[in-house]
Amino acid sequence: MLGAMSRQITWYEDQAALPPMPTDADTARVRLDAGNAAFAALGAAGAELRIPVGPETFGLAGPDGLHQEPFAAVLGCSDARVPVELVLGQDTNDLFVVRVAGNVPGSDCVGSLHYAVEHLASLQLVVVLGHSNCGAVSAAVDAMLQPRGYLELVHDPALRGVIDSLLAGVRMADLALREIHGERVQHHPGYRDALVGVSALANAAVSATVLAADLNHEVVMGVYDLATRTIGSPGADDTWAPGLIEAPGDDDALAELLARAAQAAI
Numbered sequence: 001m002l003g004a005m006s007r008q009i010t011w012y013e014d015q016a017a018l019p020p021m022p023t024d025a026d027t028a029r030v031r032l033d034a035g036n037a038a039f040a041a042l043g044a045a046g047a048e049l050r051i052p053v054g055p056e057t058f059g060l061a062g063p064d065g066l067h068q069e070p071f072a073a074v075l076g077c078s079d080a081r082v083p084v085e086l087v088l089g090q091d092t093n094d095l096f097v098v099r100v101a102g103n104v105p106g107s108d109c110v111g112s113l114h115y116a117v118e119h120l121a122s123l124q125l126v127v128v129l130g131h132s133n134c135g136a137v138s139a140a141v142d143a144m145l146q147p148r149g150y151l152e153l154v155h156d157p158a159l160r161g162v163i164d165s166l167l168a169g170v171r172m173a174d175l176a177l178r179e180i181h182g183e184r185v186q187h188h189p190g191y192r193d194a195l196v197g198v199s200a201l202a203n204a205a206v207s208a209t210v211l212a213a214d215l216n217h218e219v220v221m222g223v224y225d226l227a228t229r230t231i232g233s234p235g236a237d238d239t240w241a242p243g244l245i246e247a248p249g250d251d252d253a254l255a256e257l258l259a260r261a262a263q264a265a266i
């Protein structure tokens, strides 16, 4: 028996109620933004999210057989607090999901995305999804701030590989914070938290830019904010702008995005 105040997510089979498949990147992005907004609205007591799905979601053949038909591919973090299909408010068969700690674009992950882009005709969009308070990003930040601790990773080359992949983004975030707030920012009590936050954005942005060139495909990005359950990026005037954004097209666009994040972070 569910209490009146309990929240619900329901995947229910109803072929006739399925929304039309997005046929371009823009429609795909709009649908993901709407799905995340619906998920974020579950913060209200008693809220319910009902998602119509096809029989494939239950492992059963649909009208055309048991095919995967994702309209978007997502590179996200393994963090259990960021279940990709749920936070984007989609059916399981809507998304081709690659999850790895820190959403780092290692060769196996990029290879999986190559496969999706080349072989899944339904695919319209590739998404890089970072998130706030990421453990892998925090570990990379601490590796830079306290190199002595990094030495312990010598005995775990696989984990070190994840951390090493994140260090470039941490350096960019550090640079952005220093440029906006001055060199003394490293003594600010909120510096480490700010560095973790800006680094998650930098990591997602760099990955998205690299993937856009590598896949020769439309790539968007965003950061899932654990506190508000919204996916977005820092907007103008220290605001949080919900919605996925295009991968930064060049160094200037990346620098501008990180400057906004650095401004808002402290």
Ligand SMILES: [Zn+2]
Pocket (backbone or CB within 6 Å): 077, 078, 079, 101, 102, 103, 131, 133, 134, 135, 136, 137
């Ligand atoms: Zn994470």
